[in-house]
Amino acid sequence: MSTVEKISTGISGLDEVLDGGLIPKQSYLIQGGPGTGKSTIGYHFLEQGVKDGESSLYISFGESNEHVHVNTKKLGINLKGVHFLDLNPETDITKDFDAYSVFSSAEVESSSIFEPIVKAVEKHQPKRVFLDSITMFQFLNQDPFQTRNMALAFIKYICSNGATLVMTSELSEKSTEKEATFWVDGIMNLVFADSWRKLNVVKYRGSDFRNGNHAFKINSSGFIVFPALSPNKYSRNFITEPVSSGIKELDTLLNGGIEQGTTSLVTGPSGVGKTNLCVQFLKEAANRGERSAIYTFEESKEVIVKRSESINVPIQGMLDKGFLKIESIEPLSYSPDEFSKMVRTDVEENGTKFVMLDSIGGYGMAVKEENTLERLHSLTVYLQNMGVTTFLLNETKSITGTLEATNIHASYLADNIIFLRYLEMEGELQKAIGVLKKRLSDFEKSIRKFDITKDGIHVGDKLTGFKGILSGAPEAR
Secondary structure: OOOOOOEOOOOHHHHHHOOOOEOOOOEEEEEEOOOOOHHHHHHHHHHHHHHOOOOEEEEEOOOOHHHHHHHHHHOOOOOOOOEEEEOOOOOOOOOOOOOOOOOOOOOOOOOOOHHHHHHHHHHHOOOEEEEEOOOHHHHHOOOHHHHHHHHHHHHHHHHHOOOEEEEEEEOOOOHHHHHHHHHOOEEEEEEEEOOEEEEEEEEEOOOOOOOOEEEEEEEOOEEEEEOOOOHHHOOOOOOOOEEOOOOHHHHHHOOOOEEOOOEEEEEEOOOOOHHHHHHHHHHHHHHOOOEEEEEEOOOOHHHHHHHHHHOOOOHHHHHHOOOEEEEEOOOOOOOHHHHHHHHHHHHHHHOEEEEEEEOHHHHHHHHOOOOHHHHHHHHHHHHHHOOOEEEEEEEOOOOOOOOOOOOOOOHHHOOEEEEEEEEEEOOEEEEEEEEEEEOOOOOOOOOEEEEEEOOEEEEEEEOOOEEOHHHOOOEEO
16 A cells, blocks of 8 residues: 555545555546546545545536536435536636636636636635546637646646646547646546456556556446456465365375365366365365355356255355355356456455355356456465465366366466366266375375265275276276
């Protein structure tokens, strides 16, 4: 967090991106195309000023007071108490005003536009000013030199009178908007990219900020920012010790269990039992009074509950007691940043110790992101730093045949790799379990029989009398 004194934008996620908020008495420009949410940020900025007991002034060049209040009400934003100055071109701004201005005639051709601004500033002594938009200066004067001087004089006047200034601007090739980027202390760009709206801070004098694109959405709660996850900014002290599955043979296979704070990739074909295996670890966590979360991208909560109950896992009781959360994620319903924020909230506010993602492929489809593995890597590093034990489920294409850990080269994400697979033995389709990788300890190199019954999961004896097990068609030695 920055040591520089800052004020909140009124948007917690944006404050996080800005390393705590805005530096007072500086000027900021919000750029973006029509409908990207530029004005909404300004509304939050003004509303926060009222909440903090500060005088706030809205200078509008396009919308009436009544229209603004109608729009903000839909967004759950209350601008009651904000002073409003309407400089709409339809309004006769020279009426009842003399040609007086604190700005010299050398700076502007016509100073009448500034008198209502000066009067409003002198009357209300605002600590926050929102101008919507800086394009007004382009309309007021077609001479680029005079336009520049007019805008610079306005910015200097507002900030020198003790106010923090936020302005909007269309992303445009017009000289005024392009030059404005050199006049202000901070710039935020809002864009539509692929399926998600994204915010990018490109300039911030006097402060650090989070680089890159950050997803945001606008709904009935207003403007919500989901900062891109920077995993190394987060950490928690924890002891790396094995956690038991509750199944003796499985723990033996894993040399005591899965270490806390590690990421385990559980891989295998459809229906082989990956979800049930991971839920077994979550069941034991609940017995210890620890909380878990399942994020399912392919199955509904109801299906997971029904299937778990059918094999003697009391998952409904785990849900009822608050030891488990199951969240079904619809395709394209979350950006990667929003999903990471959901997981972060669960870990940091609810004390979740185990997280299961079912599955890697489903995650990629749900967030519709080209760099899926990069995003997933950031999330798993964050979870490791926070001491959370993570399970990533991966579905392989082949039912039998040569063993492959993943279809998408995701093995590097995992500290542990557990494989489940089908075997064709004596005319029957059977299952086997084994470990391919365990970063923090040794593990049993054998392959064991794996069964799922109405009484739960059973890990059997070592399959020592066969060869070619990994091919899916073992033969007796």
